[in-house]
Amino acid sequence: MNVLVTGGAGYIGSCVSQYLIDKGNNLIVIDNLSTGLKKNIPKKCKFYKCNIQDTKKINRIFEKNKIDIVMHFAAYVDNAESILKSKKYFKNNYYNGRIFFSNCINNGINKIIYSSTAAVYGNKKKKINEKDILKPLTPYSSSKVLLEEYLEKNKKNLSCIVLRYFNVVGADSRLRCGFNINKGSNLFLNLCRSVSKNKRFNINGKTYDSKDGTTIRDFIHVSDLSEVHYKLSKLIIKKKVFLKLNCGYGFGYSVLEVLQEFIRVSKKKINYQFVKKRKGDIVVSISNSSKLKKIIKWQPKYHSLGYLVKSSLNWYKKVTNQ
Ligand SMILES: NC(=O)c1ccc[n+]([C@@H]2O[C@H](COP(=O)([O-])OP(=O)(O)OC[C@H]3O[C@@H](n4cnc5c(N)ncnc54)[C@H](O)[C@@H]3O)[C@@H](O)[C@H]2O)c1
Incomplete structure:
Protein backbone atom coordinates (compact mmCIF):
# COMPACT_ATOMS: atom_id res chain seq x y z
CA MET A 1 0.00 0.00 0.00
CA ASN A 2 1.14 3.57 -0.68
CA VAL A 3 0.44 5.68 2.39
CA LEU A 4 0.87 9.43 2.60
CA VAL A 5 1.46 10.65 6.15
CA THR A 6 1.27 14.32 7.14
CA GLY A 7 3.23 15.18 10.29
CA GLY A 8 5.54 12.18 9.84
CA ALA A 9 8.44 14.00 11.54
CA GLY A 10 6.39 14.23 14.72
CA TYR A 11 5.95 11.72 17.51
CA ILE A 12 2.97 9.61 16.45
CA GLY A 13 3.37 10.15 12.69
CA SER A 14 6.96 8.87 12.73
CA CYS A 15 6.11 5.81 14.86
CA VAL A 16 3.11 4.89 12.70
CA SER A 17 5.23 5.37 9.55
CA GLN A 18 7.92 3.06 10.93
CA TYR A 19 5.33 0.43 11.84
CA LEU A 20 3.76 0.57 8.36
CA ILE A 21 7.19 0.27 6.71
CA ASP A 22 7.88 -2.81 8.86
CA LYS A 23 4.66 -4.25 7.45
CA GLY A 24 5.88 -3.71 3.87
CA ASN A 25 4.10 -0.49 2.90
CA ASN A 26 5.51 2.48 0.94
CA LEU A 27 5.49 5.69 2.92
CA ILE A 28 5.46 9.30 1.74
CA VAL A 29 5.87 11.89 4.48
CA ILE A 30 4.90 15.56 4.34
CA ASP A 31 6.05 17.76 7.20
CA ASN A 32 7.06 21.41 7.53
CA LEU A 33 9.33 20.57 10.51
CA SER A 34 7.68 23.30 12.60
CA THR A 35 7.71 21.03 15.66
CA GLY A 36 8.87 17.74 14.15
CA LEU A 37 12.46 16.68 13.53
CA LYS A 38 13.90 15.44 10.24
CA LYS A 39 15.91 12.74 12.01
CA ASN A 40 12.64 11.19 13.26
CA ILE A 41 11.46 10.33 9.77
CA PRO A 42 12.17 6.67 9.02
CA LYS A 43 14.86 6.37 6.35
CA LYS A 44 12.70 4.36 3.97
CA CYS A 45 10.11 7.18 3.70
CA LYS A 46 10.03 9.52 0.75
CA PHE A 47 10.09 12.93 2.44
CA TYR A 48 8.73 16.29 1.27
CA LYS A 49 9.38 19.33 3.43
CA CYS A 50 6.11 21.08 2.78
CA ASN A 51 3.19 22.85 4.46
CA ILE A 52 -0.06 20.91 4.25
CA GLN A 53 -1.76 24.15 3.14
CA ASP A 54 0.62 24.73 0.20
CA THR A 55 -1.83 23.76 -2.53
CA LYS A 56 0.67 24.09 -5.39
CA LYS A 57 3.29 21.82 -3.80
CA ILE A 58 0.71 19.36 -2.49
CA ASN A 59 -0.86 18.99 -5.95
CA ARG A 60 2.59 18.30 -7.40
CA ILE A 61 3.18 15.60 -4.76
CA PHE A 62 -0.19 14.06 -5.59
CA GLU A 63 0.67 14.07 -9.32
CA LYS A 64 4.07 12.45 -8.78
CA ASN A 65 3.02 9.71 -6.35
CA LYS A 66 0.39 7.02 -6.36
CA ILE A 67 -1.41 7.37 -3.03
CA ASP A 68 -3.86 4.81 -1.65
CA ILE A 69 -4.46 6.28 1.80
CA VAL A 70 -3.80 9.52 3.62
CA MET A 71 -3.13 9.61 7.36
CA HIS A 72 -3.34 13.15 8.69
CA PHE A 73 -1.31 13.76 11.86
CA ALA A 74 0.01 17.28 11.17
CA ALA A 75 -1.21 19.78 13.78
CA TYR A 76 -0.13 21.89 16.70
CA VAL A 77 -0.74 19.83 19.82
CA ASP A 78 0.04 21.89 22.90
CA ASN A 79 -3.28 22.22 24.68
CA ALA A 80 -2.01 24.82 27.19
CA GLU A 81 -0.40 26.95 24.47
CA SER A 82 -3.66 26.92 22.53
CA ILE A 83 -5.38 28.82 25.36
CA LEU A 84 -2.86 31.65 24.95
CA LYS A 85 -2.61 31.49 21.14
CA SER A 86 -6.01 30.36 19.94
CA LYS A 87 -5.71 31.82 16.41
CA LYS A 88 -2.52 29.84 15.76
CA TYR A 89 -4.41 26.63 16.57
CA PHE A 90 -7.56 27.36 14.59
CA LYS A 91 -5.49 28.40 11.58
CA ASN A 92 -3.19 25.40 11.48
CA ASN A 93 -5.38 22.61 12.81
CA TYR A 94 -8.64 23.63 11.17
CA TYR A 95 -8.15 26.00 8.18
CA ASN A 96 -4.93 24.40 6.95
CA GLY A 97 -6.36 20.92 7.51
CA ARG A 98 -9.42 21.89 5.48
CA ILE A 99 -7.31 23.15 2.58
CA PHE A 100 -5.35 19.91 2.66
CA PHE A 101 -8.43 17.65 2.72
CA SER A 102 -10.16 19.60 -0.03
CA ASN A 103 -7.03 19.13 -2.18
CA CYS A 104 -7.12 15.40 -1.41
CA ILE A 105 -10.77 15.21 -2.51
CA ASN A 106 -10.12 17.27 -5.67
CA ASN A 107 -7.33 14.85 -6.59
CA GLY A 108 -9.49 11.77 -6.07
CA ILE A 109 -7.66 10.76 -2.88
CA ASN A 110 -10.60 9.79 -0.74
CA LYS A 111 -9.35 7.31 1.84
CA ILE A 112 -8.48 9.22 4.97
CA ILE A 113 -7.53 8.43 8.56
CA TYR A 114 -7.62 11.56 10.72
CA SER A 115 -5.91 11.93 14.12
CA SER A 116 -8.37 13.55 16.47
CA THR A 117 -8.31 13.55 20.23
CA ALA A 118 -10.25 12.44 23.29
CA ALA A 119 -10.07 16.07 24.40
CA VAL A 120 -13.06 16.69 22.10
CA TYR A 121 -15.29 15.16 24.81
CA GLY A 122 -14.38 17.48 27.68
CA ASN A 123 -15.21 16.25 31.17
CA LYS A 124 -17.24 13.06 31.41
CA LYS A 125 -18.06 11.10 34.55
CA LYS A 126 -18.23 7.68 32.92
CA LYS A 127 -16.29 5.82 30.24
CA ILE A 128 -16.53 7.78 27.04
CA ASN A 129 -18.50 6.44 24.13
CA GLU A 130 -18.18 7.80 20.58
CA LYS A 131 -21.82 8.94 20.64
CA ASP A 132 -21.35 11.13 23.73
CA ILE A 133 -21.89 14.84 23.26
CA LEU A 134 -18.71 16.72 22.41
CA LYS A 135 -17.63 19.50 24.71
CA PRO A 136 -14.17 20.74 23.76
CA LEU A 137 -12.71 22.93 26.50
CA THR A 138 -9.76 24.55 24.71
CA PRO A 139 -8.99 26.06 21.28
CA TYR A 140 -6.85 22.97 20.56
CA SER A 141 -9.73 20.54 21.07
CA SER A 142 -12.22 22.88 19.33
CA SER A 143 -9.97 23.06 16.28
CA LYS A 144 -9.87 19.25 16.15
CA VAL A 145 -13.69 19.07 16.33
CA LEU A 146 -14.08 21.57 13.47
CA LEU A 147 -11.95 19.40 11.20
CA GLU A 148 -13.93 16.30 12.20
CA GLU A 149 -17.10 18.18 11.19
CA TYR A 150 -15.58 19.16 7.86
CA LEU A 151 -14.88 15.48 7.11
CA GLU A 152 -18.37 14.50 8.16
CA LYS A 153 -19.90 17.11 5.83
CA ASN A 154 -17.89 15.63 2.98
CA LYS A 155 -18.43 11.97 3.84
CA LYS A 156 -20.25 11.31 0.56
CA ASN A 157 -16.91 11.74 -1.22
CA LEU A 158 -14.83 9.91 1.34
CA SER A 159 -14.01 6.67 3.05
CA CYS A 160 -12.84 8.05 6.34
CA ILE A 161 -11.97 7.10 9.90
CA VAL A 162 -11.69 9.68 12.65
CA LEU A 163 -9.54 8.36 15.48
CA ARG A 164 -9.92 9.97 18.87
CA TYR A 165 -6.67 9.18 20.66
CA PHE A 166 -6.53 9.14 24.42
CA ASN A 167 -3.08 9.85 25.93
CA VAL A 168 -0.37 8.45 23.72
CA VAL A 169 2.87 7.39 25.46
CA GLY A 170 5.96 5.25 24.97
CA ALA A 171 8.28 4.58 22.07
CA ASP A 172 9.07 2.02 19.40
CA SER A 173 10.32 -1.24 21.02
CA ARG A 174 13.58 -1.02 19.03
CA LEU A 175 13.87 2.65 20.04
CA ARG A 176 13.90 3.85 16.42
CA CYS A 177 11.30 6.56 17.11
CA GLY A 178 9.50 8.18 20.01
CA PHE A 179 8.34 11.45 21.55
CA ASN A 180 10.20 14.76 21.30
CA ILE A 181 11.97 15.20 24.64
CA ASN A 182 12.45 18.95 24.14
CA LYS A 183 8.86 19.96 23.33
CA GLY A 184 5.73 19.92 25.42
CA SER A 185 5.10 19.03 29.02
CA ASN A 186 2.89 15.99 29.33
CA ASP A 218 -6.39 6.45 29.77
CA PHE A 219 -2.88 5.97 28.32
CA ILE A 220 -2.23 4.10 25.09
CA HIS A 221 1.18 2.90 23.93
CA VAL A 222 2.22 4.30 20.55
CA SER A 223 2.97 0.79 19.20
CA ASP A 224 -0.57 -0.38 19.97
CA LEU A 225 -1.86 2.79 18.30
CA SER A 226 0.34 2.06 15.28
CA GLU A 227 -1.19 -1.39 14.98
CA VAL A 228 -4.64 0.22 15.04
CA HIS A 229 -3.65 2.40 12.06
CA TYR A 230 -2.28 -0.60 10.21
CA LYS A 231 -5.40 -2.70 10.72
CA LEU A 232 -7.73 0.16 9.83
CA SER A 233 -5.77 0.96 6.68
CA LYS A 234 -6.51 -2.57 5.48
CA LEU A 235 -10.20 -2.08 6.26
CA ILE A 236 -10.53 1.29 4.57
CA ILE A 237 -8.98 -0.04 1.36
CA LYS A 238 -11.66 -2.74 1.11
CA LYS A 239 -14.75 -0.92 2.28
CA LYS A 240 -16.31 2.58 2.11
CA VAL A 241 -16.86 3.69 5.69
CA PHE A 242 -17.25 6.77 7.84
CA LEU A 243 -16.29 5.90 11.40
CA LYS A 244 -15.38 7.71 14.57
CA LEU A 245 -13.41 5.50 16.95
CA ASN A 246 -11.96 5.93 20.41
CA CYS A 247 -8.37 4.74 20.79
CA GLY A 248 -7.60 3.89 24.38
CA TYR A 249 -7.41 0.84 26.65
CA GLY A 250 -10.63 1.43 28.57
CA SER A 289 -13.05 1.33 23.05
CA SER A 290 -15.31 -1.63 22.43
CA LYS A 291 -16.26 -0.36 18.96
CA LEU A 292 -12.62 -0.29 17.85
CA LYS A 293 -11.87 -3.66 19.45
CA LYS A 294 -14.83 -5.24 17.68
CA ILE A 295 -14.19 -3.75 14.24
CA ILE A 296 -10.54 -4.81 13.96
CA LYS A 297 -10.49 -7.62 16.53
CA TRP A 298 -7.87 -5.62 18.39
CA GLN A 299 -6.09 -6.86 21.47
CA PRO A 300 -3.62 -4.36 22.91
N1 LIG B 1 0.38 13.01 21.44
C1 LIG B 1 -0.82 12.70 21.92
O1 LIG B 1 -0.95 12.15 23.04
C2 LIG B 1 -2.07 12.97 21.11
C3 LIG B 1 -3.31 12.74 21.71
C4 LIG B 1 -4.45 12.98 20.96
C5 LIG B 1 -4.37 13.38 19.65
N2 LIG B 1 -3.15 13.60 19.07
C6 LIG B 1 -3.11 14.05 17.67
O2 LIG B 1 -2.14 13.27 16.97
C7 LIG B 1 -1.51 14.05 15.96
C8 LIG B 1 0.01 13.92 16.10
O3 LIG B 1 0.40 14.35 17.39
P1 LIG B 1 1.94 14.30 17.86
O4 LIG B 1 1.92 14.17 19.34
O5 LIG B 1 2.67 13.33 17.04
O6 LIG B 1 2.41 15.80 17.51
P2 LIG B 1 3.83 16.32 16.98
O7 LIG B 1 3.88 17.79 17.27
O8 LIG B 1 4.93 15.47 17.48
O9 LIG B 1 3.70 16.12 15.41
C9 LIG B 1 2.99 16.99 14.55
C10 LIG B 1 3.80 17.15 13.27
O10 LIG B 1 3.05 17.95 12.36
C11 LIG B 1 3.95 18.85 11.71
N3 LIG B 1 3.14 20.00 11.25
C12 LIG B 1 2.41 20.86 12.00
N4 LIG B 1 1.78 21.74 11.23
C13 LIG B 1 2.11 21.43 9.94
C14 LIG B 1 1.75 22.01 8.68
N5 LIG B 1 0.96 23.07 8.57
N6 LIG B 1 2.28 21.45 7.55
C15 LIG B 1 3.11 20.36 7.64
N7 LIG B 1 3.47 19.79 8.81
C16 LIG B 1 2.97 20.33 9.95
C17 LIG B 1 4.99 19.18 12.78
O11 LIG B 1 6.22 19.68 12.25
C18 LIG B 1 5.15 17.85 13.49
O12 LIG B 1 6.18 17.07 12.91
C19 LIG B 1 -2.04 15.47 16.13
O13 LIG B 1 -3.02 15.69 15.13
C20 LIG B 1 -2.67 15.48 17.51
O14 LIG B 1 -3.76 16.38 17.57
C21 LIG B 1 -1.99 13.42 19.78
Whole structure:
Protein backbone atom coordinates (compact mmCIF):
# COMPACT_ATOMS: atom_id res chain seq x y z
CA MET A 1 0.00 0.00 0.00
CA ASN A 2 1.14 3.57 -0.68
CA VAL A 3 0.44 5.68 2.39
CA LEU A 4 0.87 9.43 2.60
CA VAL A 5 1.46 10.65 6.15
CA THR A 6 1.27 14.32 7.14
CA GLY A 7 3.23 15.18 10.29
CA GLY A 8 5.54 12.18 9.84
CA ALA A 9 8.44 14.00 11.54
CA GLY A 10 6.39 14.23 14.72
CA TYR A 11 5.95 11.72 17.51
CA ILE A 12 2.97 9.61 16.45
CA GLY A 13 3.37 10.15 12.69
CA SER A 14 6.96 8.87 12.73
CA CYS A 15 6.11 5.81 14.86
CA VAL A 16 3.11 4.89 12.70
CA SER A 17 5.23 5.37 9.55
CA GLN A 18 7.92 3.06 10.93
CA TYR A 19 5.33 0.43 11.84
CA LEU A 20 3.76 0.57 8.36
CA ILE A 21 7.19 0.27 6.71
CA ASP A 22 7.88 -2.81 8.86
CA LYS A 23 4.66 -4.25 7.45
CA GLY A 24 5.88 -3.71 3.87
CA ASN A 25 4.10 -0.49 2.90
CA ASN A 26 5.51 2.48 0.94
CA LEU A 27 5.49 5.69 2.92
CA ILE A 28 5.46 9.30 1.74
CA VAL A 29 5.87 11.89 4.48
CA ILE A 30 4.90 15.56 4.34
CA ASP A 31 6.05 17.76 7.20
CA ASN A 32 7.06 21.41 7.53
CA LEU A 33 9.33 20.57 10.51
CA SER A 34 7.68 23.30 12.60
CA THR A 35 7.71 21.03 15.66
CA GLY A 36 8.87 17.74 14.15
CA LEU A 37 12.46 16.68 13.53
CA LYS A 38 13.90 15.44 10.24
CA LYS A 39 15.91 12.74 12.01
CA ASN A 40 12.64 11.19 13.26
CA ILE A 41 11.46 10.33 9.77
CA PRO A 42 12.17 6.67 9.02
CA LYS A 43 14.86 6.37 6.35
CA LYS A 44 12.70 4.36 3.97
CA CYS A 45 10.11 7.18 3.70
CA LYS A 46 10.03 9.52 0.75
CA PHE A 47 10.09 12.93 2.44
CA TYR A 48 8.73 16.29 1.27
CA LYS A 49 9.38 19.33 3.43
CA CYS A 50 6.11 21.08 2.78
CA ASN A 51 3.19 22.85 4.46
CA ILE A 52 -0.06 20.91 4.25
CA GLN A 53 -1.76 24.15 3.14
CA ASP A 54 0.62 24.73 0.20
CA THR A 55 -1.83 23.76 -2.53
CA LYS A 56 0.67 24.09 -5.39
CA LYS A 57 3.29 21.82 -3.80
CA ILE A 58 0.71 19.36 -2.49
CA ASN A 59 -0.86 18.99 -5.95
CA ARG A 60 2.59 18.30 -7.40
CA ILE A 61 3.18 15.60 -4.76
CA PHE A 62 -0.19 14.06 -5.59
CA GLU A 63 0.67 14.07 -9.32
CA LYS A 64 4.07 12.45 -8.78
CA ASN A 65 3.02 9.71 -6.35
CA LYS A 66 0.39 7.02 -6.36
CA ILE A 67 -1.41 7.37 -3.03
CA ASP A 68 -3.86 4.81 -1.65
CA ILE A 69 -4.46 6.28 1.80
CA VAL A 70 -3.80 9.52 3.62
CA MET A 71 -3.13 9.61 7.36
CA HIS A 72 -3.34 13.15 8.69
CA PHE A 73 -1.31 13.76 11.86
CA ALA A 74 0.01 17.28 11.17
CA ALA A 75 -1.21 19.78 13.78
CA TYR A 76 -0.13 21.89 16.70
CA VAL A 77 -0.74 19.83 19.82
CA ASP A 78 0.04 21.89 22.90
CA ASN A 79 -3.28 22.22 24.68
CA ALA A 80 -2.01 24.82 27.19
CA GLU A 81 -0.40 26.95 24.47
CA SER A 82 -3.66 26.92 22.53
CA ILE A 83 -5.38 28.82 25.36
CA LEU A 84 -2.86 31.65 24.95
CA LYS A 85 -2.61 31.49 21.14
CA SER A 86 -6.01 30.36 19.94
CA LYS A 87 -5.71 31.82 16.41
CA LYS A 88 -2.52 29.84 15.76
CA TYR A 89 -4.41 26.63 16.57
CA PHE A 90 -7.56 27.36 14.59
CA LYS A 91 -5.49 28.40 11.58
CA ASN A 92 -3.19 25.40 11.48
CA ASN A 93 -5.38 22.61 12.81
CA TYR A 94 -8.64 23.63 11.17
CA TYR A 95 -8.15 26.00 8.18
CA ASN A 96 -4.93 24.40 6.95
CA GLY A 97 -6.36 20.92 7.51
CA ARG A 98 -9.42 21.89 5.48
CA ILE A 99 -7.31 23.15 2.58
CA PHE A 100 -5.35 19.91 2.66
CA PHE A 101 -8.43 17.65 2.72
CA SER A 102 -10.16 19.60 -0.03
CA ASN A 103 -7.03 19.13 -2.18
CA CYS A 104 -7.12 15.40 -1.41
CA ILE A 105 -10.77 15.21 -2.51
CA ASN A 106 -10.12 17.27 -5.67
CA ASN A 107 -7.33 14.85 -6.59
CA GLY A 108 -9.49 11.77 -6.07
CA ILE A 109 -7.66 10.76 -2.88
CA ASN A 110 -10.60 9.79 -0.74
CA LYS A 111 -9.35 7.31 1.84
CA ILE A 112 -8.48 9.22 4.97
CA ILE A 113 -7.53 8.43 8.56
CA TYR A 114 -7.62 11.56 10.72
CA SER A 115 -5.91 11.93 14.12
CA SER A 116 -8.37 13.55 16.47
CA THR A 117 -8.31 13.55 20.23
CA ALA A 118 -10.25 12.44 23.29
CA ALA A 119 -10.07 16.07 24.40
CA VAL A 120 -13.06 16.69 22.10
CA TYR A 121 -15.29 15.16 24.81
CA GLY A 122 -14.38 17.48 27.68
CA ASN A 123 -15.21 16.25 31.17
CA LYS A 124 -17.24 13.06 31.41
CA LYS A 125 -18.06 11.10 34.55
CA LYS A 126 -18.23 7.68 32.92
CA LYS A 127 -16.29 5.82 30.24
CA ILE A 128 -16.53 7.78 27.04
CA ASN A 129 -18.50 6.44 24.13
CA GLU A 130 -18.18 7.80 20.58
CA LYS A 131 -21.82 8.94 20.64
CA ASP A 132 -21.35 11.13 23.73
CA ILE A 133 -21.89 14.84 23.26
CA LEU A 134 -18.71 16.72 22.41
CA LYS A 135 -17.63 19.50 24.71
CA PRO A 136 -14.17 20.74 23.76
CA LEU A 137 -12.71 22.93 26.50
CA THR A 138 -9.76 24.55 24.71
CA PRO A 139 -8.99 26.06 21.28
CA TYR A 140 -6.85 22.97 20.56
CA SER A 141 -9.73 20.54 21.07
CA SER A 142 -12.22 22.88 19.33
CA SER A 143 -9.97 23.06 16.28
CA LYS A 144 -9.87 19.25 16.15
CA VAL A 145 -13.69 19.07 16.33
CA LEU A 146 -14.08 21.57 13.47
CA LEU A 147 -11.95 19.40 11.20
CA GLU A 148 -13.93 16.30 12.20
CA GLU A 149 -17.10 18.18 11.19
CA TYR A 150 -15.58 19.16 7.86
CA LEU A 151 -14.88 15.48 7.11
CA GLU A 152 -18.37 14.50 8.16
CA LYS A 153 -19.90 17.11 5.83
CA ASN A 154 -17.89 15.63 2.98
CA LYS A 155 -18.43 11.97 3.84
CA LYS A 156 -20.25 11.31 0.56
CA ASN A 157 -16.91 11.74 -1.22
CA LEU A 158 -14.83 9.91 1.34
CA SER A 159 -14.01 6.67 3.05
CA CYS A 160 -12.84 8.05 6.34
CA ILE A 161 -11.97 7.10 9.90
CA VAL A 162 -11.69 9.68 12.65
CA LEU A 163 -9.54 8.36 15.48
CA ARG A 164 -9.92 9.97 18.87
CA TYR A 165 -6.67 9.18 20.66
CA PHE A 166 -6.53 9.14 24.42
CA ASN A 167 -3.08 9.85 25.93
CA VAL A 168 -0.37 8.45 23.72
CA VAL A 169 2.87 7.39 25.46
CA GLY A 170 5.96 5.25 24.97
CA ALA A 171 8.28 4.58 22.07
CA ASP A 172 9.07 2.02 19.40
CA SER A 173 10.32 -1.24 21.02
CA ARG A 174 13.58 -1.02 19.03
CA LEU A 175 13.87 2.65 20.04
CA ARG A 176 13.90 3.85 16.42
CA CYS A 177 11.30 6.56 17.11
CA GLY A 178 9.50 8.18 20.01
CA PHE A 179 8.34 11.45 21.55
CA ASN A 180 10.20 14.76 21.30
CA ILE A 181 11.97 15.20 24.64
CA ASN A 182 12.45 18.95 24.14
CA LYS A 183 8.86 19.96 23.33
CA GLY A 184 5.73 19.92 25.42
CA SER A 185 5.10 19.03 29.02
CA ASN A 186 2.89 15.99 29.33
CA LEU A 187 2.87 13.74 32.40
CA PHE A 188 5.17 10.97 31.15
CA LEU A 189 7.71 13.38 29.67
CA ASN A 190 7.81 15.48 32.85
CA LEU A 191 8.35 12.35 34.93
CA CYS A 192 11.18 11.22 32.62
CA ARG A 193 12.77 14.65 33.16
CA SER A 194 12.31 14.41 36.93
CA VAL A 195 13.92 10.97 37.06
CA SER A 196 16.84 11.88 34.85
CA LYS A 197 17.58 15.37 36.17
CA ASN A 198 16.52 14.81 39.75
CA LYS A 199 14.07 17.66 39.18
CA ARG A 200 11.11 18.31 41.46
CA PHE A 201 7.84 17.13 39.94
CA ASN A 202 4.75 19.36 40.10
CA ILE A 203 1.30 17.84 40.40
CA ASN A 204 -1.37 20.26 39.19
CA GLY A 205 -4.22 19.96 41.67
CA LYS A 206 -4.97 17.54 44.51
CA THR A 207 -8.68 18.12 45.10
CA TYR A 208 -10.18 16.76 41.91
CA ASP A 209 -13.22 14.52 42.18
CA SER A 210 -11.22 11.29 41.64
CA LYS A 211 -9.99 8.36 43.74
CA ASP A 212 -6.89 10.18 45.01
CA GLY A 213 -7.64 13.81 44.12
CA THR A 214 -5.41 13.87 41.02
CA THR A 215 -6.55 13.66 37.40
CA ILE A 216 -7.00 10.30 35.68
CA ARG A 217 -6.13 9.41 32.10
CA ASP A 218 -6.39 6.45 29.77
CA PHE A 219 -2.88 5.97 28.32
CA ILE A 220 -2.23 4.10 25.09
CA HIS A 221 1.18 2.90 23.93
CA VAL A 222 2.22 4.30 20.55
CA SER A 223 2.97 0.79 19.20
CA ASP A 224 -0.57 -0.38 19.97
CA LEU A 225 -1.86 2.79 18.30
CA SER A 226 0.34 2.06 15.28
CA GLU A 227 -1.19 -1.39 14.98
CA VAL A 228 -4.64 0.22 15.04
CA HIS A 229 -3.65 2.40 12.06
CA TYR A 230 -2.28 -0.60 10.21
CA LYS A 231 -5.40 -2.70 10.72
CA LEU A 232 -7.73 0.16 9.83
CA SER A 233 -5.77 0.96 6.68
CA LYS A 234 -6.51 -2.57 5.48
CA LEU A 235 -10.20 -2.08 6.26
CA ILE A 236 -10.53 1.29 4.57
CA ILE A 237 -8.98 -0.04 1.36
CA LYS A 238 -11.66 -2.74 1.11
CA LYS A 239 -14.75 -0.92 2.28
CA LYS A 240 -16.31 2.58 2.11
CA VAL A 241 -16.86 3.69 5.69
CA PHE A 242 -17.25 6.77 7.84
CA LEU A 243 -16.29 5.90 11.40
CA LYS A 244 -15.38 7.71 14.57
CA LEU A 245 -13.41 5.50 16.95
CA ASN A 246 -11.96 5.93 20.41
CA CYS A 247 -8.37 4.74 20.79
CA GLY A 248 -7.60 3.89 24.38
CA TYR A 249 -7.41 0.84 26.65
CA GLY A 250 -10.63 1.43 28.57
CA PHE A 251 -8.98 1.96 31.95
CA GLY A 252 -7.04 4.79 33.48
CA TYR A 253 -4.36 5.72 35.98
CA SER A 254 -4.12 8.76 38.22
CA VAL A 255 -1.14 11.13 38.24
CA LEU A 256 -0.10 9.71 41.63
CA GLU A 257 -0.28 6.12 40.38
CA VAL A 258 1.89 6.95 37.38
CA LEU A 259 4.35 8.79 39.63
CA GLN A 260 4.64 5.74 41.94
CA GLU A 261 5.28 3.51 38.92
CA PHE A 262 8.08 5.77 37.70
CA ILE A 263 9.66 5.51 41.16
CA ARG A 264 9.32 1.70 41.11
CA VAL A 265 10.64 1.17 37.57
CA SER A 266 13.49 3.70 37.73
CA LYS A 267 14.41 2.80 41.31
CA LYS A 268 14.93 6.52 41.90
CA LYS A 269 13.37 8.85 44.40
CA ILE A 270 11.20 11.60 42.89
CA ASN A 271 10.57 14.75 44.90
CA TYR A 272 7.16 16.13 44.19
CA GLN A 273 4.87 18.93 45.28
CA PHE A 274 1.27 19.88 44.66
CA VAL A 275 0.68 23.13 42.77
CA LYS A 276 -2.48 24.84 41.57
CA LYS A 277 -4.86 23.34 39.01
CA ARG A 278 -4.40 24.20 35.34
CA LYS A 279 -7.14 25.91 33.35
CA GLY A 280 -8.96 23.54 31.00
CA ASP A 281 -7.67 20.33 32.63
CA ILE A 282 -10.08 17.42 32.35
CA VAL A 283 -10.63 15.43 35.60
CA VAL A 284 -11.21 11.91 34.31
CA SER A 285 -10.85 10.73 30.73
CA ILE A 286 -11.32 7.01 30.05
CA SER A 287 -12.40 5.46 26.78
CA ASN A 288 -14.96 2.91 25.93
CA SER A 289 -13.05 1.33 23.05
CA SER A 290 -15.31 -1.63 22.43
CA LYS A 291 -16.26 -0.36 18.96
CA LEU A 292 -12.62 -0.29 17.85
CA LYS A 293 -11.87 -3.66 19.45
CA LYS A 294 -14.83 -5.24 17.68
CA ILE A 295 -14.19 -3.75 14.24
CA ILE A 296 -10.54 -4.81 13.96
CA LYS A 297 -10.49 -7.62 16.53
CA TRP A 298 -7.87 -5.62 18.39
CA GLN A 299 -6.09 -6.86 21.47
CA PRO A 300 -3.62 -4.36 22.91
CA LYS A 301 -0.20 -5.79 23.71
CA TYR A 302 1.59 -3.06 25.62
CA HIS A 303 -1.01 -1.96 28.16
CA SER A 304 0.72 -2.70 31.48
CA LEU A 305 1.64 0.49 33.33
CA GLY A 306 5.11 -0.92 33.99
CA TYR A 307 5.74 -1.29 30.26
CA LEU A 308 4.37 2.17 29.42
CA VAL A 309 6.78 3.68 31.94
CA LYS A 310 9.77 1.51 30.97
CA SER A 311 9.31 2.22 27.27
CA SER A 312 9.19 5.99 27.93
CA LEU A 313 12.23 5.93 30.21
CA ASN A 314 14.25 3.84 27.75
CA TRP A 315 13.51 6.28 24.93
CA TYR A 316 14.34 9.29 27.09
CA LYS A 317 17.64 7.69 28.12
CA LYS A 318 18.52 6.86 24.53
CA VAL A 319 17.85 10.38 23.25
CA THR A 320 19.73 12.02 26.11
CA ASN A 321 22.61 9.50 25.85
CA GLN A 322 22.32 8.42 29.45
N1 LIG B 1 0.38 13.01 21.44
C1 LIG B 1 -0.82 12.70 21.92
O1 LIG B 1 -0.95 12.15 23.04
C2 LIG B 1 -2.07 12.97 21.11
C3 LIG B 1 -3.31 12.74 21.71
C4 LIG B 1 -4.45 12.98 20.96
C5 LIG B 1 -4.37 13.38 19.65
N2 LIG B 1 -3.15 13.60 19.07
C6 LIG B 1 -3.11 14.05 17.67
O2 LIG B 1 -2.14 13.27 16.97
C7 LIG B 1 -1.51 14.05 15.96
C8 LIG B 1 0.01 13.92 16.10
O3 LIG B 1 0.40 14.35 17.39
P1 LIG B 1 1.94 14.30 17.86
O4 LIG B 1 1.92 14.17 19.34
O5 LIG B 1 2.67 13.33 17.04
O6 LIG B 1 2.41 15.80 17.51
P2 LIG B 1 3.83 16.32 16.98
O7 LIG B 1 3.88 17.79 17.27
O8 LIG B 1 4.93 15.47 17.48
O9 LIG B 1 3.70 16.12 15.41
C9 LIG B 1 2.99 16.99 14.55
C10 LIG B 1 3.80 17.15 13.27
O10 LIG B 1 3.05 17.95 12.36
C11 LIG B 1 3.95 18.85 11.71
N3 LIG B 1 3.14 20.00 11.25
C12 LIG B 1 2.41 20.86 12.00
N4 LIG B 1 1.78 21.74 11.23
C13 LIG B 1 2.11 21.43 9.94
C14 LIG B 1 1.75 22.01 8.68
N5 LIG B 1 0.96 23.07 8.57
N6 LIG B 1 2.28 21.45 7.55
C15 LIG B 1 3.11 20.36 7.64
N7 LIG B 1 3.47 19.79 8.81
C16 LIG B 1 2.97 20.33 9.95
C17 LIG B 1 4.99 19.18 12.78
O11 LIG B 1 6.22 19.68 12.25
C18 LIG B 1 5.15 17.85 13.49
O12 LIG B 1 6.18 17.07 12.91
C19 LIG B 1 -2.04 15.47 16.13
O13 LIG B 1 -3.02 15.69 15.13
C20 LIG B 1 -2.67 15.48 17.51
O14 LIG B 1 -3.76 16.38 17.57
C21 LIG B 1 -1.99 13.42 19.78
